[in-house]
Amino acid sequence: MTDYRRMWSDLNMDLEKHDQLMNALPLVYEDVFLRQAGRPRAMDYFDSVVAEIHSERIAELQAHKNQGGKICGAFCVFVPVEIARAAGAIAVGLCGGSQFWVPDGEKVLPRNLCPLIKASVGARLSGTCPYFQSCDLLIGETTCDGKKKAWEVLNEYAPVYVMDLPQMKRPRDLAAWREETGLFLDKMEELTGQRVTAEKLAVEIRRQNRLRRALERLYRARQADPVPVSGKDALLVTQVGFYDDPDRFIERTEALAAEAEERIAAGEGVFGAGAPRILVTGTPMAIPNWKLHHIIESAGAAVVGEETCTGTRFFAHQVDEGGVTLEEQLQALAERYLKINCSCFTPNPGRIEDILRLVGETRADGVVYYNLQFCHGYAVEYHAVEKALKERGIPVMKVETDYGEEDTGQLSTRVEAFIEMLR
Amino acid sequence: MAVLGIDIGSRTIATVVLNGRGEMQSAAVADSGPRPLEQARGMTGDRHIFRRIVATGYGRHGARAGFATGLVTEIKAHALGARHLFPACRTVLDIGGQDSKVIRLDEAGRVADFIMNDRCAAGTGKFLEIMARGLGLSLNEIVAAAEAADGDITLNSMCTVFAESEVVSLLADDRPVGAVARAVLNSICDRTLNLLHRLGTEPAVVFTGGVAAVPGLSAYFARRMNLPDLLVPERPQLVGALGAALYGLKQPGA
Ligand code: SF4
Numbered sequence: 001m002t003d004y005r006r007m008w009s010d011l012n013m014d015l016e017k018h019d020q021l022m023n024a025l026p027l028v029y030e031d032v033f034l035r036q037a038g039r040p041r042a043m044d045y046f047d048s049v050v051a052e053i054h055s056e057r058i059a060e061l062q063a064h065k066n067q068g069g070k071i072c073g074a075f076c077v078f079v080p081v082e083i084a085r086a087a088g089a090i091a092v093g094l095c096g097g098s099q100f101w102v103p104d105g106e107k108v109l110p111r112n113l114c115p116l117i118k119a120s121v122g123a124r125l126s127g128t129c130p131y132f133q134s135c136d137l138l139i140g141e142t143t144c145d146g147k148k149k150a151w152e153v154l155n156e157y158a159p160v161y162v163m164d165l166p167q168m169k170r171p172r173d174l175a176a177w178r179e180e181t182g183l184f185l186d187k188m189e190e191l192t193g194q195r196v197t198a199e200k201l202a203v204e205i206r207r208q209n210r211l212r213r214a215l216e217r218l219y220r221a222r223q224a225d226p227v228p229v230s231g232k233d234a235l236l237v238t239q240v241g242f243y244d245d246p247d248r249f250i251e252r253t254e255a256l257a258a259e260a261e262e263r264i265a266a267g268e269g270v271f272g273a274g275a276p277r278i279l280v281t282g283t284p285m286a287i288p289n290w291k292l293h294h295i296i297e298s299a300g301a302a303v304v305g306e307e308t309c310t311g312t313r314f315f316a317h318q319v320d321e322g323g324v325t326l327e328e329q330l331q332a333l334a335e336r337y338l339k340i341n342c343s344c345f346t347p348n349p350g351r352i353e354d355i356l357r358l359v360g361e362t363r364a365d366g367v368v369y370y371n372l373q374f375c376h377g378y379a380v381e382y383h384a385v386e387k388a389l390k391e392r393g394i395p396v397m398k399v400e401t402d403y404g405e406e407d408t409g410q411l412s413t414r415v416e417a418f419i420e421m422l423r
Numbered sequence: 424m425a426v427l428g429i430d431i432g433s434r435t436i437a438t439v440v441l442n443g444r445g446e447m448q449s450a451a452v453a454d455s456g457p458r459p460l461e462q463a464r465g466m467t468g469d470r471h472i473f474r475r476i477v478a479t480g481y482g483r484h485g486a487r488a489g490f491a492t493g494l495v496t497e498i499k500a501h502a503l504g505a506r507h508l509f510p511a512c513r514t515v516l517d518i519g520g521q522d523s524k525v526i527r528l529d530e531a532g533r534v535a536d537f538i539m540n541d542r543c544a545a546g547t548g549k550f551l552e553i554m555a556r557g558l559g560l561s562l563n564e565i566v567a568a569a570e571a572a573d574g575d576i577t578l579n580s581m582c583t584v585f586a587e588s589e590v591v592s593l594l595a596d597d598r599p600v601g602a603v604a605r606a607v608l609n610s611i612c613d614r615t616l617n618l619l620h621r622l623g624t625e626p627a628v629v630f631t632g633g634v635a636a637v638p639g640l641s642a643y644f645a646r647r648m649n650l651p652d653l654l655v656p657e658r659p660q661l662v663g664a665l666g667a668a669l670y671g672l673k674q675p676g677a
C-alpha cells in the first residue's frame with residue numbers, strides 16, 4: 001500500500017489541517033449518501049472514489065508525474081480537456097466546494113465574493129487539496145469578474161494560464177474562441193513538450209464524447225417515474241467525472257446507467273412513484289457541495305436534473321468527430337464549447353430554452369434556481385428565467401446561499417414549503 | 424379522537440387541540456426556553472389521547488424524530504390556520520420570533536406563493552425585542568410610546584446589531600424615547616411592506632404570529648401600511664399550531 005501521508009507531505013501539504021478536512025468528510029458522506037435507501041449497487045464504485053478522494057487518484061497523478069507527465073487543473077466547463085489530454089497531460093477539475101477553504105480564501109479575497117472562488121483560492125493557499133498541489137499549471141478563464149481577477153491573486157502562488165472567453169456569441173466571437181483554443185493547444189504542447197497530432201486529438205475527442213454520452217444516458221434514466229437513482233447520487237457522479245480517470249469513469253457510469261435502466265424496466269425507484277420532481281438550475285456545485293440536493297431530497301422530492309456546470313452544461317452537445325486535420329478539429333471543439341449557455345454571456349436566451357426543454361424532458365413539477373451568494377451573473381439572469389417559467393405556469397423558487405450551514409434550517413423550511421405547494 | 428398541533432418556534436411554543444369535529448378544545452403558549460424540544464414534549468401531556476400530533480415551526484424535525492406523528496411547514500400551517508379563522512383570507516403576513524413571511528393563497532386556499540425574509544433578524548420579533556430593550560420599554564409599552572410621540576426619525580441600519588447602536592446613539596442625542604420607538608416600528612413596517620410588495624397583496628390580509636399580539640401594534644401597522652382592513656386573530660400566536668392541527672385532522676386514515 002502506498003504511504004499516503006508521505007505522498008501528501010511530498011506534495012507540501014499542511015498535514016494537520018488536511019487531517020481536519022479528511023476527518024469531517026466521512027461523517028458528512030455517511031449522512032448525505034450512505035443513509036439513502038435503495039441505492040443502486042453501481043454507486044459502490046463512486047463511494048469508494050470519494051473515500052479515496054485524496055489518496056488513490058492522487059497516487060495515479062503522482063505516477064503520471066513520475067514518468068514525466070504533467071497535470072493541469074481547470075475551474076470551468078469551457079476548458080477543452082481534450083486538448084490537454086492529447087498533449088499527454090491529465091486534466092482535473094478544481095472547483096472548491098467546501099466551506100473548509102473559505103476562511104483561507106478570505107485572507108486574500110474580499111468576503112463578498114462567490115464562495116466557489118474563495119474556496120478554490122483558499123484550497124491552494126491552505127495547502128490542503130492534493131489536486132491543487134499536484135498541478136503543474138492552473139487553467140483559468142475570463143468568465144465572471146470575480147474569477148478573472150482572482151487568477152491574478154492565485155498566480156502569486158501557482159502558475160495560472162488564462163483563456164480569454166468571449167462574452168457574446170456572434171460569429172466574430174466564435175472566431176476569437178477558435179483562435180484561443182489554438183493558443184491553448186500551443187500552451188499545452190509547451191507544458192508537456194509533446195506534439196498534439198490530429199490522430200491523438202481525434203482519440204481524445206472521441207473519449208470525451210463517450211464520457212458525455214455516458215452521463216447523458218444516466219441523465220435520461222432519471223426521466224423515469226419512479227426515478228431509479230437519486231439526484232444526490234447523479235450529482236456525485238457528475239462531480240467525480242471532473243477528476244476521475246476518464247476510461248474507468250465511462251465504464252462505471254455506463255454500468256450505473258445500465259442498472260438504472262434495469263430498475264426502470266422493473267418499475268423500481270429510490271423515491272415512490274409520483275414523488276415531486278425538481279429540476280435544479282443555476283451555479284455549479286463543486287464537490288463536496290451537496291447542500292441543496294440534500295435539503296430537497298430530505299424533504300421527499302427527487303432532483304431529476306441539473307441545468308448547471310455540474311450537470312447538463314458539462315455533458316450536453318458532442319464535438320463533431322468528422323474533423324481530419326487539426327484545423328478542423330479545433331473548429332469543432334470551439335463550436336461545441338461555445339454552445340454552453342453560461343450567464344457570463346449576453347444575451348443568453350439559450351439558457352432559458354434549455355431550462356424549458358429540460359423541464360419537459362425531466363417531467364419536473366418545479367424548478368429550484370440555485371444561486372451561489374454574490375454570483376451576480378446568475379442572480380441577475382434569474383429575472384428572465386423566472387419570467388419565462390411563470391408565464392408557463394411552472395413554479396420556481398430561488399435559493400441564494402453559500403457553503404455555510406447556518407441557513408440550512410431556513411432553507412429547508414422554504415424548500416419543504418415549495419414542495420408542499422407542488423404536491 | 425383529538426388532534427394536537429404544536430408550533431415550536433424560536434421564542435415561543437404554542438399548542439392547539441382540536442376535537443374530531445374541528446372545534447378547539449384547548450390551547451397554550453409558553454416560552455421556548457433553553458431546551459425547546461423538552462419544553463415542547465412537556466406541553467403535549469398525555470400523548471395517547473391524541474389521534475395525531477403534527478409539529479410545525481423550526482423545531483418540527485426534532486419533534487418528528489421524538490414524539491410527533493407528522494409535520495408541516497410554518498408556511499402551510501399559517502395558511503391553513505388563517506384561512507380557517509378568516510375564510511376570505513388571500514394573503515397571510517406572519518411575523519414570528521426570528522423570521523417574517525408573506526404567503527399568498529389561491530381562491531381555494533392553497534398556498535400559491537410565499538416569500539420569507541433573508542437570513543437576518545431585521546423586521547422580526549427578535550428585532551423588536553432588542554430595540555425595546557435598548558429603549559428601556561417593554562413590548563407592552565412600545566406602541567403607546569410611539570403613538571404619543573411625533574417626528575419622523577428614520578433608522579438607517581437594516582442590520583439588527585447596527586440598528587441597536589443607532590437607537591443608543593439617538594437616545595444619547597437626547598431624541599425622545601417615543602420618537603425613536605416610532606422609528607423602530609416604522610423600520611419594521613417598511614421591511615414588511617417590502618415583502619408584501621415583492622409578492623403582491625390580495626385582500627383579505629391576515630396578520631399572524633407573535634408580533635401581531637403586541638398591544639396596539641396591528642393597528643399601528645394597518646395605518647402605516649395603508650391596510651385598513653388588516654385582519655388579526657384574537658390570539659395570533661396560535662395560528663401556526665392551529666394550522667398544524669387542522670392539517671392533522673385532514674389526513675386520511677386513523
Ligand atoms: S457557471 Fe459559467 S463560469 Fe462558472 S463554471 Fe460554469 S461555465 Fe464556467
Ligand code: SF4
Pocket residue numbers: 114115116117143144145146147283284372374375376377378
Ligand atoms: S458561480 Fe458565478 S461568481 Fe462564482 S465562479 Fe461561477 S460565474 Fe463566477
